[in-house]
Amino acid sequence: MTTAQRRSVRRAATPTVGDLLRHWRQEARRSQLDLASATGVSARHLSFVETGRARPSRALLLHLAEHLEIPLRERNALVLAAGFAPAYVESDLGAEHLRSAREALAHLLEGHEPYPAFVLDRWGDVLMTNRAAPLLLRGIEPALLAAPNAYRIGLHPNGLLRRVREPAPWIAHLGQRLTRALRWSGDPRLAELLAEIRSYPGVADVLDARPDLAHQELLLTVTLADPAGDLSLHTTVTTFGGPHDVTLAELAVESFFPADPATRARLHSAAPA
Structure with a gap:
């Protein structure tokens, strides 16, 4: 396998922020238009985020995650996939x-x-x-x-x-x-x-x-x-x-x-x- 092929496999195995957002939207049984309307986001921009044509802000991702009721651990994964720091701390219960x-x-x-x-x-x-x-x-x-x-x-x-x-x-x-x-x-x-x-x-x-x-x-x-x-x-x-x-x-x-x-x-x- 060539270096380019290995990189391609790694990219395919790692979901993008668009992949994750689409997954959670579909799990919530929301269409792009429905979610865009509920959150005040342009449906076109939401589509571009899911397809990777637009880079979302951290605030936008957290706004969408709140409406989709994504668990906190998975919200962190969502913003990490976009290159941002986690939004929620994970503490030991004994802290x-x-x-x-x-x-x-x-x-x-x-x-x-x-x-x-x-x-x-x-x-x-x-x-x-x-x-x-x-x-x-x-x-x-x-x-x-x-x-x-x-x-x-x-x-x-x-x-x-x-x-x-x-x-x-x-x-x-x-x-x-x-x-x-x-x-x-x-x-x-x-x-x-x-x-x-x-x-x-x-x-x-x-x-x-x-x-x-x-x-x-x-x-x-x-x-x-x-x-x-x-x-x-x-x-x-x-x-x-x-x-x-x-x-x-x-x-x-x-x-x-x-x-x-x-x-x-x-x-x-x-x-x-």
Whole structure:
């Protein structure tokens, strides 16, 4: 392969700012004319930006990204592709300037007791839990808890899945959640994670069947086998709006609620003193 050919391959493998902008516009199901009208930008200029005939300003890209509701990490990628500095900082959750955010999360988790709750990052890694969380982790293979990830814990055959009374809806719920996150972001780590969970027994079959979970989008009910009696739980995922830090913007809190009086009583009786 010649030097020119290698350069051509590299250029093809690296999306331009126009490629990225077109991707996000199409993901949002917006036409060029619609987006131009909503943002006060010339449709001709928007077309030129997407085709590489015009170089956009950083302010224009961030303006368009706001209207398209592009995640903060991907907004940074957009402006970087245009040769500008990132617009949003990405901090470690343990950073001193995020102490108030950590305290707020801890307060939220504690306030949810005696029901389990977890703080997750973009990839489903478990960052924080409350004292009720171990109730859901009983019998899980220790290796899965060494670097806990909600998707692995939930779908691995030696994880929570072996306690789930009706596995298919649970598999579909987690699998489709991960698939949506990957489709929206294109994150390679999420792609690797999806490939991994699809390799678990039975997971790919359920996901390929494309079950309709529209009626369960806001509130999934899962029943878990437990020595003290089955636990019937609703689960919801809450995300945070408004932060200008990539880390905070990507956090989610997964909360479990009792779905029947018997489960409520068991969770209260098992609550830490």
